[in-house]
Amino acid sequence: MRTPGRPASNGRKFEKVVTILERNGRRPARLIPILQAVQEEYRYLPQEVLTYVATALDVSPARVFGVATFYAHFAIQPKGKHLVRLCDGTACHVKDSLPILDAVRKRLGLEGKRQTTPDMLFTVETVACLGACGLAPVMVIDDQVHGQVTPETAVRLVEEVIAKEGQS
Amino acid sequence: METVTATLPALKTVTIDGIAVPIEGERNLLELIRKADIDLPTFCYHSDLSVYGACRLCIVDIAGRGIQGACSTPPEPGMTVRTQTDELRRIRQISIELLLANHDQQCPTCPKSTSCQLQDVARRLGVSQVRFKSVHSPRELDRSSPSLLRDPNKCILCGDCVRFCSEIQGIGAIDFAYRGHDVAVLPAFGHDLAAGECVNCGQCAAVCPTGALTPRPEVDEVWRALHDPKKTVVAQIAPAVRVALGEEFGLPAGTSASGQIVAALKRLGFSAVYDTAFSADLTVIEEANEFLRRKATGGRLPLFTSCCPAWVKFAEQHFPELLPNLSTCKSPQQMLGAVIKDTLPAARGIAPADVVVVSIMPCTAKKFEAKRPEFAKDGRAEVDHVLTTQELARMISEAGLRFSKLKPESYDMPLGFKTGAGVIFGNSGGVSEAVLRYAAEVITGTKVASPDFHAVRGEDGVRLATVTLGDTTLKLAVVHGLKNARALADKARSGECDLDLIEVMACPGGCIGGAGQPVSHDPEARRKRTRGLYDADKNLDLHSSQENPFVTECYAKHLGEIGGKRAHELLHTHYGNRRRIGDETIRLGEGPSEAKLNVRVCVGTNCFLKGSQAVLQGLLREVDENDLHDSVAISASFCFEKCERGPTVELDGKRIQRCQPEQAIAALREQLAAGKAPQP
Incomplete structure (x- = not known):
């Protein structure tokens, strides 16, 4: 078996x-x-x-x-274990989504066009509108939706995942 | 007296630039506009292909509707259309300007220079400047194919190549990939063209309006050979070349210019010029005998012709079980190459290594064919270089020869003598007709009254003909376009086909429509070339291959019996299975597989259709249920090129063919029980 x-x-x-x-x-x-x-x-x-x-x-x-x-939905490169999707639709964009992206990418050491960390733990992508504009700016980690995030809360959320990974 | 009033049906017309043009079954406004002798520019419109509507050059102003693409608007009675307004002119100019902004504008060094549609349309529309900066970074050229060059920097994304490959050839070797700014026409997975299922027909290059896809030139290599005093360089000319080369020098399409071509080749330094139509006569005799023998002895039928190297590669990739149905005859190019290399060294007293055979072909796939390992003896290719009609024209121009002023010269004997049967090989239906001319005499025992078999002539992509010769009825099909060939081959594979002979040519109209032919702006060019070859046949004294005295002599001196041992050595070959996808493997086990018993199951198209998926599932279940993960590594592999006896399974290097799930599992158990598997 x-x-x-x-x-x-x-x-x-x-x-x-x-x-x-x-x-x-x-x-x-x-x-x-x-x-x-x-x-x-x-x-x-x-x-x-x-x-x-x-x-x-x-x-x-x-x-x-x-x-x-x-289609942006399809990936021909392997993705990391955890998928972080940051909404950059109009509503999120005007609510300053890009600084959040910068902060998360910086925390994970992603440079240039790279979307996936070398340890294959995280892939960070932007999406054009998740349809949750009332919660803008929105970030989704592994299908868990987080609303009204700031660069600080976003980094904290990512660090929580890292911490959990460290325990297991 | 009573008056009879007859009402004539009102003529349905569209008013184009003030002129009423009757609608006579035109599918779109563009056809109607062109019928009115207005040559509206387009890149993406091709009458044989589906309407794409991407280039936006054929826009017109329709009263009450505004600006529309003419190619994608069906004509309606009463429409009023303007093809020239200030607004239309501006839009067209900007379209060109935007295309040029991202286009590699190295025009003088581009192989398509002077026959490039982008260049032509830009000039015609008076685009005098490009105000936008390019945002594209240069991409690498794809030089992998022996037949074609792919320069992505010159692609304008009209999609003509993509649609030809999928709609006419039924292959789809290239397609659009990515999106928006990154969109590109690419072979599967962005691999090289040669790695995939491209059959080298080159029709993508023939329809490409720019230099993004062009025949791969061998001009430099040929010049080098001609300039080498040690080498004896001889040429062979395919039938279709003679009725097209003149187009490059202002002669109308279809003008037979054999004499000038021979003269030009001699002036370029070729030591002898032979005619591929001679070996087409040889092909007729060998192939007709093969055909009649199969017919008489109940051999594999239908017999597929094998002159077209694009079709041969297509069959190798897609129809492995039909390969025995392919004629074993080499193509005329290879037959002549083999005969030249076999006879010329002795005749001239020169070393075999110093003979260089150059063929002039209407075809890009012939370049691939000449490089096939089957066609080399002692490491020497039967044909060393293949020039397309276009390339020979370029060499003549480079040498500064005034083509029309050349005094016609004759081919060299004996390999330059042909009958009309060999000449019509360049037309779709020509091979069949030539075979019929031979078969008719053999079957009836008398010379036929008229050599013409009109039943196999014509332009349709699929033509069926039933010909009765004496007591024998032969059913033939003539197809061009590989999608048409695929439909017939599918029937032959499933046994629903009662045909005797199927002639397949990949290119529209046969070789006269080959991708190596001059780029023509005359929509009638193909038809004129076809007529040119039939006329050339008429003008010759002999029309049947068996009448060729030099062919008879060649058999007597070199080849022995028709279809005999020596003839087989020189004139026949065999083709093998060929994967259409790169060498890929799906690993289905965990961890490193080196120390395990490796089991590979073929999941290429043929094995897949024969049920290899069930074999794979059976093996996976066996491994799972007995927890063999640490000792057995299973993978799915794309094609061992043993398709005709699939499904194929490779167990520890040993091949099992026609493998059923139970058989595969039994073999795995046996292997494990024998303890041959390395212990984890």
């Missing part, structure tokens, strides 16, 4: 991809929902898995790559 506590193995993830493809009837028209579901499993879209999806749907790999790179 499978050893308990072992993280979802590569084999399991692949089984999941197979299920996702079957569930969508291997229909090329379902490419986007398929990619969304695959990204749930892998947290990004590995090239060889995209190739497998292309093969299964009988769509050219170049087309699958095109779709995967068109």
Whole structure:
């Protein structure tokens, strides 16, 4: 039997991809929902898995790559364990979201175009409107929404995650 | 007396710049405008492809509707359209100016210079300055393909290449990737063009309005060989070249200029000029015999032609089980190369290493074909360099030869003698017709009254013909465009096809529409070249390959029997499976796999369709249920190139073919029981 506590193995993830493809009837028209579901499993879209999806749907790999790179939602690079998304939609932007981004990135040592920390613990992204403008500026850490954040509270939230990681 | 009033149906018209133009089935306003002899500029409109509407150059002002793209507006009776207003002019100029801002403007050194549509339209529209600064950083050129050069810095994102590759060829080797400012036309995963499923047909380059995709030149290499006193450089000219090269020097499309081309090649320093139509005659004889033998003995049918290297690579990638249906005959280019390399050293008393064969082809895929390992003997290629029609024109210009003033010269014998059957190879349907001319004589035992088989001629992408010769009825299909070929090949694979012979050419109209041909602004050019080749056939004395006395002599002196051992060595080949995706692997185990029993399951297209997914799932379950994670490493691999006997599983380096889940699991258990697996 499978050893308990072992993280979802590569084999399991692949089984999941197979299920996702079957569930969508291997229909090329379902490419986007398929990619969304695959990204749930892998947290990004590995090239060889995209190739497998292309093969299964009988769509050219170049087309699958095109779709995967068109939408900001899809990542073709691995993401960190924790995903920090900062809203930079109009409402959040006017409520000074950018200094928050700068503070978080600085705390995590992210420079240039880098979005993921070298230890693969964090990925920091901006999104255009999370639809929670009343709480602006909004930051989401691993699906937990935080409203009216400031650079200080944002850094504190990130540090809480780091602390938890240190304990485990 | 009663008056009879007949009402004529009102003619449905659109008023274009004050002139009433009747609507006669035009699909969009642009077609109607062009019918009225107004050459509205476009980049992204191509009548064979879907409407894209991106370049915004064909905008017109429609009364009551405002400014619209002509390409994407269906004509309606009563419309009033203006193609020239001050506003339209300004919008078009700005569109060009914005395109130029991000365009690598190294025009004098660009291979597309003077035939570039961006250059042409900018000049026509009077764009005299570019006020915007480029925000693009230079991207690297893709030189990976033997057939094509990809320069992303010159791409204007019209998408013509993307649509041709997917809509006509059914491949999709390149597509748009990324978004907004970063958008680019790229092969899958941003890899090199040569790494993927590109078949080198080059039609992307043929439709590219700029220098973003161009045939990869070999002019320098050929000059070097010509300037090397040790080398004997000989040329072969494909049929389609003779009716197109003149276009580069102001002759109308379809003008046969064989004499001048031979003269030009001699002046450039070629020591002999041969005709690929000679080896097309050889191909006819070998291929017709192969065909008739298969037909008589119940061999694999339909027989697919194999002259087109783009189709061959396509078949290798997509139809591994149909490879036995491909004619084993080499293409005429390779046959002639093989015969030259086999006979010329002895005939001239020179070392084989000093013979250089250069072929002049209408085709970019021929460059790839010449470099295939199958076509080299003792490390020497049968054909050393391939020049496209465009490249030869450039060499003639570089040498300063006045093409139209050249005194026509004749091909060198014996390899320069051909019949009309060899010449029509350049047209879609030509190979079939040439084979029919031969088969008719063999089957009926008499010479045919007329050599013309109009049933296989025409322009449609798929043409079916039934030809009765004596007691034998032959069913043929002639296709151009690989998407059309795929549809027929799918049927052949599933056994729903009762055809005997299928001729496939990748390019529209066959080789005369090849991507190496001159860039033409004459929409009738293809048709004129086709006619030019049929006329050339008419003007020759002989029309059937079996009548070629030099071919007969070649068999007697060098090749022996038709289809015999020596003929096979020189004129035939075999093709193999080929992966269409880079060598990728999905690792399905944890941790390092070096010390484990490695099991790789092929999930390439063919094995996938044959059920390799179930094999993979079975193995994964076996590993899971018996907790073998520490001793077995399973991975999914993209193509071992053993497709025809898939699904393929590789267990500890050993291949199991036509592998079913139970068989794979049994093999895994056996291997583990034998204790061959290294202990964790």
